[in-house]
Each structure stands twice: as C-alpha cells, then as structure tokens.
Amino acid sequence: MSERSSKARKLKPTSPPSIDGPLPSSAATFIVPHMARKYSFFKKTLVAVLFLFALYALLSNFLSTANISSFSSSGDSNLVFVSRESSSALYAALPASTSPVRIYMYDLPRKFTYGVVEHHYRAREATVPPSDAELKYPGHQHMAEWYLFWDLNRPDVDRVGSSVVRVSDPDEADLFYVPFFSSLSLIVNQGRPPSTALSYVDEEVQEELVAWLEDQQYWRRNGGRDHVIIAQDPNALYRVVDKFRNAALLVSDFGRLRPEQASLVKDIILPYSHRISTYNGDVGVQNRKTLLFFMGNRFRKEGGKIRDFLFQILENEQDVIMKHGAQSRESRRAASQGMHTSKFCINPAGDTPSACRLFDAIVSLCVPVIVSDNIELPFEDLIDYRKIAVFVDTTNALKPGFLISLLRATSEERLLEYQKELKKVKRYFEYGESNGTVNEIWRQVSQKLPLIKLMINRDKRIIKRDLNGPDCTCLCTNKTGVITTL
Amino acid sequence: MSERSSKARKLKPTSPPSIDGPLPSSAATFIVPHMARKYSFFKKTLVAVLFLFALYALLSNFLSTANISSFSSSGDSNLVFVSRESSSALYAALPASTSPVRIYMYDLPRKFTYGVVEHHYRAREATVPPSDAELKYPGHQHMAEWYLFWDLNRPDVDRVGSSVVRVSDPDEADLFYVPFFSSLSLIVNQGRPPSTALSYVDEEVQEELVAWLEDQQYWRRNGGRDHVIIAQDPNALYRVVDKFRNAALLVSDFGRLRPEQASLVKDIILPYSHRISTYNGDVGVQNRKTLLFFMGNRFRKEGGKIRDFLFQILENEQDVIMKHGAQSRESRRAASQGMHTSKFCINPAGDTPSACRLFDAIVSLCVPVIVSDNIELPFEDLIDYRKIAVFVDTTNALKPGFLISLLRATSEERLLEYQKELKKVKRYFEYGESNGTVNEIWRQVSQKLPLIKLMINRDKRIIKRDLNGPDCTCLCTNKTGVITTL
Structure with a gap:
C-alpha cells in the first residue's frame, strides 16, 4: 500500500521520572x-x-x-x-474479553479500491488521473469506506487505542475486512448524460467482488460470517447484498435490507460523514435566533414523502426556515450558516429512514428533531439519543401546530441541556478525529465478535432437523412506542 | 452477608526479583x-x-x-x-471495550437465598438447621446459582481476572444480578410424600420474587433488560419466567422457553456442574477398554424417549455398557469408573435437549457422542465442540449399526486428538477452579452488555408505529445441518 510507510520504527521507552534540583x-x-x-x-x-x-x-x-x-x-x-x-x-492479567480483535484487511484487486476512485475521476475530469498516492477520494457523506481503509493502512503506532489490530496473516485473524468502495462505485457515473458510453458499470463490479470473494478460502470457510463489508449508501451493493447476508454489514440503515439480510444484532449502523462545518463555539441560544431550520430536498420517494407535507405545515411559521436546496458547495455553506444559528434542526426521513442531515445538526449543536419512525441510530449502546435529540412520531408531526408549539414551549434551560450533551458526543461523529468515528466503528465491530464466533462454531455442528422456518435467534421489544421524547 | 469477611485487607505488593548468590x-x-x-x-x-x-x-x-x-x-x-x-x-491505555463490567448483586430477602437452603434442609433433616454461615448448599448439577452467589460475595482481591466487578452502589452498575436459588427452590419438596403439609411452595416464592423485583426502581427503569437471572434447571422459575423475558437469563437450554422468552442473543447457556470425579490422568486409550458408555435414566419424556430406543440398539453390542440407573452416590461412583475407562460416552437428550451427562464425560476425557438435535452448548464462542465431541443426528443414530460402526471405525489417533482437546477445555467445566466456569460465565454475561445497552436506549426513544408482529432483531442461519461430525 502506497500510503503505508515501510521504514522500521523504533520504540522509545518512557523515561523514568527525572531528578532535578538538590537530592533529598x-x-x-x-x-x-x-x-x-x-x-x-x-x-x-x-x-x-x-x-x-x-x-x-x-x-x-x-x-x-x-x-x-x-x-x-x-x-x-x-x-x-x-x-x-x-x-x-x-492481557493475561486482564479479563479475557480485553484482547484487541485481530482484523485482516484483504489486499483487494485495485479495481475495488483506487480503481473506483480513478473511474470517478475520469468521469469528471478531462486530465489524466494522478497516481494512486495522489488520487483523492471525493468528499461525500458516505466517506466511511475511505476512512476505514485509510485507518487500517496507517502504521500500528498511529492506531494505538483502536479496538482492532491489523494482522498480516489471515490465519491469525478474528475478522476479515473487505475494503471495497461500494458507495463510491454506486455514483461513479452519477450525473453523466444517459447516452454516454459507460466504461464503468457498478453492478458488474459488484458481481466481480462476489466472484473474487467466493474464490477466497477464508470467505468460504465460514460462509462470510467473520467478514466485515461496508455498504454505507442504502443502495450500495444492492445487486449482491443477499450473498453477503452472513457478513457483518456496515450500513446507514435497514431501509433497503430485509430482516434476514441485516439486523441490529449482526450489523453496525454507521453515521454519515457530516458535510457542513463543525460549530466550535460554546453552548448558548443568544446567537440562535431561528427556532427550526431545514435545508434539503423537499421531494423524496417513499418515507421521504413526509418532507413536502412538513414544508406545507412549517414554511410559513415565524422563526422557521424551510429551504429547498440540492447538494452543492453553495448550499452547504448556507446550511452551515443556518444550522449554526438555529435552535432546532428538523430531520425528516429521506428515501430511507436514515438521516444524513442528523450528523450535520449534531456537529452544529442544533438540536435534531427526528421525524423518521423507523430510523436506526449509530452507536446507540453508547449514546442515549433522547438526551441529544427530539423524536416526534410522523402522525403527530403532521398535525398542524403540534410540532411548532412543542418546540416553542421548550425552555432555554432544556435547550442548553441538549446542547451540552451534543457537545459531549460530538466527537463520535467526527471521522477525522483521532478518537472519533473510526475508532468507535471498530469498537462496534469488535463487540460483534463473540456472537460471530458462536454462530460459526454452532453452524458447523448443527444437526439436520425439521424446522418450520429459518433457524433464527432474536431479540425482541414489546415496546408500544412513544409519541415524542420532548 | 455472613460469608463476607469484614476485616480490612492489606495489599501485598509483588516483590521485586530476589537476588541470591554472588552479585554479577x-x-x-x-x-x-x-x-x-x-x-x-x-x-x-x-x-x-x-x-x-x-x-x-x-x-x-x-x-x-x-x-x-x-x-x-x-x-x-x-x-x-x-x-x-x-x-x-x-484501562485508559486500552481500547474502550476493555473496562470491566460493573455488576450490582441485589441483597435479596433471606427467603430467596439462605432461606431456600434452610427449607431444603428442613425437608430432609430432623435437626435444627445450622446458622447461615454453616448452612451447606446441597450438591447437585444445578449448583451454578450457588457458585455465582459465592463468587460475588468474595472479596475483590480473590476475584482478580473476572470480567465483572461488584459495585455497592446500584447507580454505578451496568448490570444487576438477582441471586435467587431458583433451581434449589424447585426441588425443596422433591421426594416428600405428597400428603405432607408443605411449608414451602416454590411457585409462591417465584411470585414473591416477581413482586419484590417489580418494587425495585432499577428493575422498573429498564423493564429488567439489564438484569441477570439464573434459572438453570429447565423448570426453574417456570411459573414467572415470562415476566423475566427481557432479562439476560442464565439457563441450560431453551427446552422449556419460547423464542420470545429466550435466545442465544439475549441469554447465556450454562454448563451443569459435573457430578462425577474429574479424570486427572493423561490422554490415552490403553485403560479405556469400553467403546461406549452410558449410565442414567432409560426412560424420559419428550425428546428423551430416544433413550429407550438407543438402549435397544446398543445394549447387546460388544464393548458397550448401557446401564439404567437413578441418581445416587453409588451410581455416581459407578459412572465415574465407567466414564474413566471408556472411549466414548453417549449423551442422548433428556426431557429437554441439554445434556447434564455431557459435562461428566468432558471431565472424564470420555469423548461425548451427542444425540440431541436441538442442543445448545455453553461457551460456544470459545469452544468448537466438533473438536471435543461427536454429533450424530437422531434419525441416523437410531438406525441399527450406524452409530456403533462409526465409533468402531475411529482411529486411535483421532481419539487422542479428541482427548487432547478435551483436556484443553476441561477447566471451563470446573466450577471450583479459580479460572474455571464461574469466570467464564461472567465473561459471557459481560459480552451481552453492548446489546443490552443498545436495546435499553433504543426502547426509550422508539416511536409508535404499525408493525405486523413484535419488533425483533434476529440472527438466522441457513444451514441445512450435518448428519454427523465424525
């Protein structure tokens, strides 16, 4: 790997305490x-x-x-x-659960990593693409695939504190990471005129990945159960994801996945990479004159149809900004400005339940108002989202006056509490921070290991028997649900 | 707690290496x-x-x-x-997942712990029961409840290496342990003439436990999700177990539990405490002249009906010992002798799939032959049972000659491999060992924490929505199963 420094590193032991001044x-x-x-x-x-x-x-x-x-x-x-x-x-002196998880990152053929970046580049620029080392992964909200790849390629010494260590020998590995840039692959041709002759076909590359993996003994060994595959865009890998149903999937939500393909038990919910600038100021409401802010696509499919209804209800309310805007550098700048100066930021469902805008709101200290009944949230074992966000059920959110009077009635004190909690958890949504999103994703991955190992061992000895359906082990909730958490 | 020493303990630091003989x-x-x-x-x-x-x-x-x-x-x-x-x-220097899990053990009213032991004693002895400190928990295969209680009552210094630390403040706890002796409670009156006036009614005590728990704020807080409850006998807590469906249950199998009450994801499979003596000799087949050994109840209900059929097929085979015998000190001695001198020990299902005899076989280095299609096994993330046991599906096991010719064809080399692996994992089935079953149970419990926390946080913010069934998250296997692992 080009970005991997090959020079040997020396260990510098910690010095004993120095003795200055006269001796006692x-x-x-x-x-x-x-x-x-x-x-x-x-x-x-x-x-x-x-x-x-x-x-x-x-x-x-x-x-x-x-x-x-x-x-x-x-x-x-x-x-x-x-x-x-x-x-x-x-580790011998620590509980057994404390050993770091050993991960092997496949050295995939170039077409699945830098090759995707190059094709994306070629589709947009007339110039010859630079070398791999200089190829820039284009920024977008599905950048987790880049950050994880980059992180595992870093020298060990830079990865201290991570829950996973990279091993070079697959025989030593607990888990296998497949660093295909599946979300970028999906959009290589995005925006091209339909008539253009395509030199890159995402679906074909997906099929090629399946073929390549099925050729690997470590994939076949456990049917992929000990493999970690990233598909952050809800449509990434859509053609072949069923073949990866045993693997631990890194996804944004389960909007496009069936229950037998993905679950909270098996998979990991990733945050999107925030696209607007982080608000680095302190908590406070003085500079947040806008009550509620939204900027984004007013018209979406499926669950996202709610957006247009919300616009109709909210757009004429005082202190509320509801702006229709597509992705662009300009609109990102306007959204930053809006989110940094608003008390609440509304996050309706999009085509799928996941809320890309949620993470923009979090790093803006703009209290998210989530209107997306089936949303799953990243790192929820660690984060009690009721402390940082308001959840409102769709039915009530669409009743005229309901949402707005709820927000108006919120005291400044309560708002500051939300902001303080947002400040505490902000780092989990910063991919670039040294103890940020990337480390937390690996921690989540490492927590899956016991159940992965159990299922691998169990699968191999399980006896032929007559079952009415698939052999599933579940975790159910009997909760009837809340209407709002505010 | 009476067995908890109240005298302050002193820490004895490890001495630096001593210097003997002439100095270098x-x-x-x-x-x-x-x-x-x-x-x-x-x-x-x-x-x-x-x-x-x-x-x-x-x-x-x-x-x-x-x-x-x-x-x-x-x-x-x-x-x-x-x-x-x-x-x-x-821990600061280690990955975040390495902090030990903090557990709070309820100081239950006496009737749920020592009270049960006393009632069991009173039902059998004419003398006045001794004080709590001298009351002995009667030995039986469901002793996990005693060992876990005993372990958490030990001073911290004796619990080094455990995955859980006991905390005295429930507000600091990640998990809550409910040390009711539910398996002993079930058998307090066992063996008494039906006409005897009962001063102890297990069902009533179960109901009292529910009432007591529902009165605890920490139980109500999360509907019991962060509680750990032991019900090792498949019939323990049978009347009220549905009230504990959210909790992490410590059970022997899922034979009496419905999928919405218990699962591999939520609960922990415990081994039974072995009843026969451990074989401390080395691996080898010279002193194991018997090919296959069984001693136990020939007639059981439900899945256990297979036993009588196995007797019919096997009892007249050469080098095979199939003995009908009830629990007694004498039969345990005979079983020890038999298991220590046999190559294979057969473990058919009983009334439920779990195989109490399996753990006797393991500590005897007698290779278990498991004929129980729905068995779940303890610590399966850690132990690949194919390496220590033979699995045979029921249908084939009942075909005359199938099983016996399979075992006769096993080479001495293969047998020694099994025995070596048995020796490696034996400690996980020794409740009395310092790094044995008890530590491993707590490790399993601690591994459940991330999912418990996730579900607790998620439950509280989940929005009212229309679902066709319960809101479940599952892990499924598509395995069609094997016929035998030998």
Whole structure:
C-alpha cells in the first residue's frame, strides 16, 4: 500500500521520572561518609542491589510501555516492533474479553479500491488521473469506506487505542475486512448524460467482488460470517447484498435490507460523514435566533414523502426556515450558516429512514428533531439519543401546530441541556478525529465478535432437523412506542 | 452477608526479583575501590539516584499490581483498597471495550437465598438447621446459582481476572444480578410424600420474587433488560419466567422457553456442574477398554424417549455398557469408573435437549457422542465442540449399526486428538477452579452488555408505529445441518 510507510520504527521507552534540583537529604546521606571503609562491602552490595533495582525499574517500565503502546504485530512484517507474545503479557492479567480483535484487511484487486476512485475521476475530469498516492477520494457523506481503509493502512503506532489490530496473516485473524468502495462505485457515473458510453458499470463490479470473494478460502470457510463489508449508501451493493447476508454489514440503515439480510444484532449502523462545518463555539441560544431550520430536498420517494407535507405545515411559521436546496458547495455553506444559528434542526426521513442531515445538526449543536419512525441510530449502546435529540412520531408531526408549539414551549434551560450533551458526543461523529468515528466503528465491530464466533462454531455442528422456518435467534421489544421524547 | 469477611485487607505488593548468590561482577564492580575518594560525590549521587530508582521500581510495581489486581471498589466500602480512579489508569491505555463490567448483586430477602437452603434442609433433616454461615448448599448439577452467589460475595482481591466487578452502589452498575436459588427452590419438596403439609411452595416464592423485583426502581427503569437471572434447571422459575423475558437469563437450554422468552442473543447457556470425579490422568486409550458408555435414566419424556430406543440398539453390542440407573452416590461412583475407562460416552437428550451427562464425560476425557438435535452448548464462542465431541443426528443414530460402526471405525489417533482437546477445555467445566466456569460465565454475561445497552436506549426513544408482529432483531442461519461430525 502506497500510503503505508515501510521504514522500521523504533520504540522509545518512557523515561523514568527525572531528578532535578538538590537530592533529598534522606537519600543523599543514606551512607554516612565516616562509615565508608567499615561499610565498604555493604556499600558495594547496596549499590549493586540498587543498580539492579534501577535496571528492573527501567526494564519493567519499558516492557509495560511497549505492551500498552502496541497491542500486536502490524500488518506488515517490517513494522513489527513488539511481538504478540510480549503484548499478551499485559492481557493475561486482564479479563479475557480485553484482547484487541485481530482484523485482516484483504489486499483487494485495485479495481475495488483506487480503481473506483480513478473511474470517478475520469468521469469528471478531462486530465489524466494522478497516481494512486495522489488520487483523492471525493468528499461525500458516505466517506466511511475511505476512512476505514485509510485507518487500517496507517502504521500500528498511529492506531494505538483502536479496538482492532491489523494482522498480516489471515490465519491469525478474528475478522476479515473487505475494503471495497461500494458507495463510491454506486455514483461513479452519477450525473453523466444517459447516452454516454459507460466504461464503468457498478453492478458488474459488484458481481466481480462476489466472484473474487467466493474464490477466497477464508470467505468460504465460514460462509462470510467473520467478514466485515461496508455498504454505507442504502443502495450500495444492492445487486449482491443477499450473498453477503452472513457478513457483518456496515450500513446507514435497514431501509433497503430485509430482516434476514441485516439486523441490529449482526450489523453496525454507521453515521454519515457530516458535510457542513463543525460549530466550535460554546453552548448558548443568544446567537440562535431561528427556532427550526431545514435545508434539503423537499421531494423524496417513499418515507421521504413526509418532507413536502412538513414544508406545507412549517414554511410559513415565524422563526422557521424551510429551504429547498440540492447538494452543492453553495448550499452547504448556507446550511452551515443556518444550522449554526438555529435552535432546532428538523430531520425528516429521506428515501430511507436514515438521516444524513442528523450528523450535520449534531456537529452544529442544533438540536435534531427526528421525524423518521423507523430510523436506526449509530452507536446507540453508547449514546442515549433522547438526551441529544427530539423524536416526534410522523402522525403527530403532521398535525398542524403540534410540532411548532412543542418546540416553542421548550425552555432555554432544556435547550442548553441538549446542547451540552451534543457537545459531549460530538466527537463520535467526527471521522477525522483521532478518537472519533473510526475508532468507535471498530469498537462496534469488535463487540460483534463473540456472537460471530458462536454462530460459526454452532453452524458447523448443527444437526439436520425439521424446522418450520429459518433457524433464527432474536431479540425482541414489546415496546408500544412513544409519541415524542420532548 | 455472613460469608463476607469484614476485616480490612492489606495489599501485598509483588516483590521485586530476589537476588541470591554472588552479585554479577558488572554490577558489583561498578564503583572501583581505589576511586572511592575521588568519586565520593559521584558515588553519593549515584547511590541516591539508584535509591530513588529502586523506590520508583517498587512503587510502580506496587501501583501496577494494584491496578491489575483490583479493578474497582468492592461491594462493601470497608473492602476498598484501590480506588476506581487508580484502576482506570490502566484501562485508559486500552481500547474502550476493555473496562470491566460493573455488576450490582441485589441483597435479596433471606427467603430467596439462605432461606431456600434452610427449607431444603428442613425437608430432609430432623435437626435444627445450622446458622447461615454453616448452612451447606446441597450438591447437585444445578449448583451454578450457588457458585455465582459465592463468587460475588468474595472479596475483590480473590476475584482478580473476572470480567465483572461488584459495585455497592446500584447507580454505578451496568448490570444487576438477582441471586435467587431458583433451581434449589424447585426441588425443596422433591421426594416428600405428597400428603405432607408443605411449608414451602416454590411457585409462591417465584411470585414473591416477581413482586419484590417489580418494587425495585432499577428493575422498573429498564423493564429488567439489564438484569441477570439464573434459572438453570429447565423448570426453574417456570411459573414467572415470562415476566423475566427481557432479562439476560442464565439457563441450560431453551427446552422449556419460547423464542420470545429466550435466545442465544439475549441469554447465556450454562454448563451443569459435573457430578462425577474429574479424570486427572493423561490422554490415552490403553485403560479405556469400553467403546461406549452410558449410565442414567432409560426412560424420559419428550425428546428423551430416544433413550429407550438407543438402549435397544446398543445394549447387546460388544464393548458397550448401557446401564439404567437413578441418581445416587453409588451410581455416581459407578459412572465415574465407567466414564474413566471408556472411549466414548453417549449423551442422548433428556426431557429437554441439554445434556447434564455431557459435562461428566468432558471431565472424564470420555469423548461425548451427542444425540440431541436441538442442543445448545455453553461457551460456544470459545469452544468448537466438533473438536471435543461427536454429533450424530437422531434419525441416523437410531438406525441399527450406524452409530456403533462409526465409533468402531475411529482411529486411535483421532481419539487422542479428541482427548487432547478435551483436556484443553476441561477447566471451563470446573466450577471450583479459580479460572474455571464461574469466570467464564461472567465473561459471557459481560459480552451481552453492548446489546443490552443498545436495546435499553433504543426502547426509550422508539416511536409508535404499525408493525405486523413484535419488533425483533434476529440472527438466522441457513444451514441445512450435518448428519454427523465424525
């Protein structure tokens, strides 16, 4: 991998505490001068013992630093600087669940990674595309695929604190990552005139990925159960996703997926990459004069039909901004401005339940008002979304006056509480932050491992039996649901 | 709790390596005698520096030992010897998923714990029952409830390496453990003449537990989702288990539970406590002349009807021992003897799919032959049971000659492989071992936490919507099943 530095790295052990200034007398006068001769042997022994102690201190410090700063060997054998044996010493003293999960990233044929970026480039620019190292992944809300690929290609030393370590030997791996840029592949030809002769066909590349994977022994071994595949755009991989139903899918929602293809138990909900600039100011309502803000496509299919109805109800309300606008740099700038100066930001469903705009609202400290009954949310084991967002059921949201009077009645104090909570969780939605979205996605992935392993072992010994339906294990809720969380 | 020692404990830091025999010359001659005067100041400084280093070595060793040996405060404030703050330093350097799970054990009214033991005692002995501290929990295969209670009552220092730490403040808890002796409660009156006036009615105690729990704010808060309840006997808690369907259940199988009450995703499969003595010898077949051994009840209900058929097919085969025998000390001795001297031990289903005898076979290094199509197995994320047991589907197992010729054809080499694997995993089935079943159960419990938290957060914000059935998230297998794993 071109971005992977191949130079060997050296471990710098943590120094013992430096001693500045005069020595404490209790230590300095430990051997009193006039007793020197008499205690010559004692002294020598003492010095030697202390020396060994010091050596021990340095050594044990060195080892524990080494253990903590590198959990395992890197993906490249040149880059190993602490062996798995030495790192396992730390883990031996910890509960068994604490070992980091070992992930193997497939070295996919170029067409599935940089090749997709190149085709996207070629479809838009007249110039010759630059080399892989200089090819830029175009920014869009489905950039998780790029960030995860980039992260696993980083040297181990930059990945300290991640829940997964990359291994170079597939035999050592707990999980396998398939870094196909499936969301970018979907839009390579987007915006081209339909008559253009297409040199890139997403569906074909999807089929080629299936063929390539089915050729891999590690895929076949467990029917893909221990594989992690990203399909962040709800339409990504749509033609072949059924073949990946056993895998842990990284998705934005389950809008296009059937229950036997994806579930909260098996898969991971990703946040979209926010497209507007982060609000770095403090909490407060003084500079947020607008009560409710929306900017985006007024007309969507399926669940997104609600948008037009919401426009009709809300667009003439005072202190409310409802703007129809397509994706563009200009509209992103206007949306940033609007979200940074509004108290609430409404997030209606789009074609699927997931709310790309939700993450723009979060990083703007603009309290999200979610009107999307079937939405699934990222990192929900960690984040209690009632603390950062308002949920309103569709039926009531469409009753004239309901939503707006609810929001108007919200006290400044309550608003500040929401904003404070938003500030706390903001980092989970920053793909670029060192302890941000990427680390959290890997943590979510690593949490799936016990159930993946269980199902793999169980599948192999499960006995032929007569069942009425598929053999499923479920987690159900009997909740009748709330109307609003405000 | 009576068994909880209330005396304060002292931490004994790990000693630095002791130095015996002559000092290595490189260290001992570090300061050469004739240079003593000239380097007097240097020496003093050196001694002082080394002394400080030594102090640092001891101290850092002490601290890291303390961190590793006690993750958190104990349930009793007297017993705290390392604060949560200092222990969190270690975890800060590790991935977020590595913090131990904090569990709160309810201080249940006596009738749900020692009270059950006392009633069981009263039903059998004419004497006055001893004090709680001396009351012995009667040994039986459902002893997990005792071991888990006993474990959480141990001082923290004895629980090093566990995946859960006990907390005394329910507000700090991730999970709540309900230590009702539900399996013992079920059999308090077992064996009594039906005419006896009963002073103990299991069903009533079950109802009382429900009433007691429903009175607890922490139960009501999340509808019991973050509660862990043990019901190891398949009939334990049978009257009220539906009220506990949200909780993480510790069970032996799903034989008496409906899919909406229990699942592999939500619950944990426990091994039975083995009743026969562990085989401590080495692997080998020389002293195992019997090909296949079974001793137990020939006649059972439901899935257990297979037993009588197996007897008919197998009892006249050479080198096969099929003995009908009820539970008794004498029959346990005979079973030990039989399992320690047999190559294979057959484990047919009983009234429910779980195989109590399986764990006797494992600790006997007698390769289990499992004939129970719907069996679920403990710790299956960790243990690939195909490596330690043979699975045969019921239909084929009942074909005359099928099973026996399969076993006779097994090479000595293959048998030794099974035995070696059995030896490796044996500790997971030893409740009494320090890193045995109990620790593994808690590890399994701790692995459930992310999904429990996710469901708790999700339940609270989920919007009223029209669904055709319950709102379930499932993990399905499309496996058609195998006939045998041998």
